[in-house]
Amino acid sequence: MDPIAERLNQVLPQLFRLEYTKMTAILCRHFGLEQLEIAEDIVSETFLKATETWKIQGLPDNPTGWLYTVARNKTKDYLKRDGIFNNKVSKAIQQDGFEPEPEFDFTEEHIADSALSMIFAVCSPAIPAEAQICLALQILCGFSVEEIANAFLSKTETIKKRLLRARDALRKDHFKIDSLEQSAITGRTEAVLRTLYLLFNEGYFSKSSNHLIRKDFCSEAMRLTLMLTENPLTNNRNTEALLALMCYQSSRFQARSDDAGATVLYEQQDKTQWDQELIQRGHHYLIIACSGDEASKYHLEAGIAYWHTTTDEATKWPRILHLYNQLILLEYSSITALNRTFAFAKVYGNEAGLKEAEKLNLASDGHYHALLAYLYTAMDREKAIHHYQQAISLTKSKAEKQTFTRAVNMLSDTII
Amino acid sequence: MKEFALIFRLSGQSELKPTPEQIQERMNWLAGIAAQNKLADKGNTLSNDSAKTVYANNIVTDGPYTEIKEFISGYVIVKTDTIDEAVELAKANPIFKMGGNIEVREIVQRK
Structure with missing residues (x-):
C-alpha cells in the first residue's frame, strides 16, 4: 500500500467518528431534526469528497478545518438550490430578492453544544431503549x-x-437542537446515561467476535460520557460514576481477550496488562x-469495578458481594444475579x-x-x-x- | 404470580441491636431472594422506639402492641406462584436464630 493511502486508512475512520456526530448535529441545528436526512447526506458527501481528494492530494494540514469548510460550502449550495425552488414558488413575497447568507457558527463551543443536544435528542422517550x-x-x-x-448478531x-x-x-419528536433546555436535561438524563451504559456494554460484552468494532463502541460511549461530564449543565454525580465504571472496565480491555480472540476470565488475566492510566482516571471520577449522596447503579457498579482492580482477595470479595447485594436490590438482571x-x-x-x-x-x-x-470444577468434574x-x-x-x-478440554485431560 | 408479605416477629426478650454479622446475613438472605427475581418490595424495618399503640377511647400507649409477647420488627414482600414457595424463602431467614418467627400472608389487592 502506498504511504498516502496507508496514512488515510489510519486517520479517516477515527476522524469520521469524531466529526460525524458534531457535523450532523450542527447541521440539524440549522435544518431541524425533521430534515435529519439532508444533514446526513451533506456530511456523507463531505466525507466522500475528503476521501477522494485526500487520496490524490494527501492529507491537508488541518483536516478538521477542511471538512467544515467543505460542509459549509455544500450546505450553502444546497440552500441555494432549495432557495431557487422556494423563490419560484413564492415569488410574490420575495419581491426584493434579498437572500440572507446562511450563518454557520462553526466555533468549537457551538459544535460541542450541538453534539451534546444531539445525544439528548436521540434518547427520546418516544423511542424504545433498544432502538435508541x-x-x-x-x-x-x-x-x-x-x-x-x-455487533448485535x-x-x-x-x-x-x-x-x-x-x-x-x-422526526416527530420536534426536539430542538439548540441550546439544551433544563427540562430536557432533567427529563432525559437518565435515559441518556442508560443508553451510553448499554452502548458501552454492547462493546464490552458483545457477542460479536469483531474485536475492533467492540473497542470502538466502548471508546465512543466513553467519548460521549466524557462530553456530558465536561458541561456543567449535563454533568452530575451519576454521570461521573458511569464514566468511572467505563474507565475501570476499559482498563482490562486488553487483558480480557487473548491472541486467538477467546475471552480470558478475570482470574486468569495478566494483571500487568491492565491499563494503569485508565484505572487512575477511574479513581479520579x-x-x-x-x-454527594447519590448511590445509583452506576455508583455500585463502579464500586465493584474498583474492587476488581485491587488484589487483596480476602478483603475485596466481601466488599464486592455487599455491592452486588445492593445492586440486585436496586434492579434485577440475570447477569447481576449470576455475578452476585x-x-x-x-x-x-x-x-x-x-x-x-x-x-x-x-x-x-x-x-x-x-x-x-x-463452581463444580473442584467438586465434581x-x-x-x-x-x-x-x-x-x-x-x-x-x-x-x-x-x-478450552475449559472442557482441561477438565477432560485431568480425568485421564 | 402472587404476592406474599413476610412479617417478621420478635419476642420481647430478643436482642434488638443486630451484630454486623447478623446484618450481613439478613442482607444476603434478602439479596438472595432478589437474585431469584422473587422480591416485590424490599420492605422496611419497623422502629421499636418510635412506636405507639392506639386503643379505643383515645387511649394511647408507648411502644408496639405486645399483648402477645411479640412485636413486628419489619416486613418484606415476595412474589411467588404459591404460598409454599414463599414459605420456603422465609425458612432461610436468620431470624429463627434470634428466637423470632415469620408470618407469611398472601396480599389481597384492594379492588
Whole structure:
C-alpha cells in the first residue's frame, strides 16, 4: 500500500467518528431534526469528497478545518438550490430578492453544544431503549447499518427496520437542537446515561467476535460520557460514576481477550496488562462521583469495578458481594444475579455458592451453566463438564464458546 | 404470580441491636431472594422506639402492641406462584436464630 493511502486508512475512520456526530448535529441545528436526512447526506458527501481528494492530494494540514469548510460550502449550495425552488414558488413575497447568507457558527463551543443536544435528542422517550442504542450508534457515532447488525448478531434488515422506526419517531419528536433546555436535561438524563451504559456494554460484552468494532463502541460511549461530564449543565454525580465504571472496565480491555480472540476470565488475566492510566482516571471520577449522596447503579457498579482492580482477595470479595447485594436490590438482571452468586461463592465457598446458584432458575442461560461448571470444577468434574457443554450450546458468542471448550478440554485431560 | 408479605416477629426478650454479622446475613438472605427475581418490595424495618399503640377511647400507649409477647420488627414482600414457595424463602431467614418467627400472608389487592 502506498504511504498516502496507508496514512488515510489510519486517520479517516477515527476522524469520521469524531466529526460525524458534531457535523450532523450542527447541521440539524440549522435544518431541524425533521430534515435529519439532508444533514446526513451533506456530511456523507463531505466525507466522500475528503476521501477522494485526500487520496490524490494527501492529507491537508488541518483536516478538521477542511471538512467544515467543505460542509459549509455544500450546505450553502444546497440552500441555494432549495432557495431557487422556494423563490419560484413564492415569488410574490420575495419581491426584493434579498437572500440572507446562511450563518454557520462553526466555533468549537457551538459544535460541542450541538453534539451534546444531539445525544439528548436521540434518547427520546418516544423511542424504545433498544432502538435508541442503534440510533446512537448510527447518528452519534457514525457506524454503518452493517457494523451495527454485526455487533448485535442481527440481520441487516432487522436493524434497518428498527432504525427506520426510530428515525420516524425522532422526526416527530420536534426536539430542538439548540441550546439544551433544563427540562430536557432533567427529563432525559437518565435515559441518556442508560443508553451510553448499554452502548458501552454492547462493546464490552458483545457477542460479536469483531474485536475492533467492540473497542470502538466502548471508546465512543466513553467519548460521549466524557462530553456530558465536561458541561456543567449535563454533568452530575451519576454521570461521573458511569464514566468511572467505563474507565475501570476499559482498563482490562486488553487483558480480557487473548491472541486467538477467546475471552480470558478475570482470574486468569495478566494483571500487568491492565491499563494503569485508565484505572487512575477511574479513581479520579469515582471520588468525585461519591462526593454527594447519590448511590445509583452506576455508583455500585463502579464500586465493584474498583474492587476488581485491587488484589487483596480476602478483603475485596466481601466488599464486592455487599455491592452486588445492593445492586440486585436496586434492579434485577440475570447477569447481576449470576455475578452476585459468584461473589457469594468467593466469600462463603463453592458449596454454599452452588446452593445459591441452583435457586436462580436460569437454566436456559449459558452464563448460568458456566457459573455452575465453575463452581463444580473442584467438586465434581463430570458435572462441571456437563454444564460447560450446556454453556457452549447456549451461548451465541464465539469467544465464549472457545473459552468454555478450552475449559472442557482441561477438565477432560485431568480425568485421564 | 402472587404476592406474599413476610412479617417478621420478635419476642420481647430478643436482642434488638443486630451484630454486623447478623446484618450481613439478613442482607444476603434478602439479596438472595432478589437474585431469584422473587422480591416485590424490599420492605422496611419497623422502629421499636418510635412506636405507639392506639386503643379505643383515645387511649394511647408507648411502644408496639405486645399483648402477645411479640412485636413486628419489619416486613418484606415476595412474589411467588404459591404460598409454599414463599414459605420456603422465609425458612432461610436468620431470624429463627434470634428466637423470632415469620408470618407469611398472601396480599389481597384492594379492588
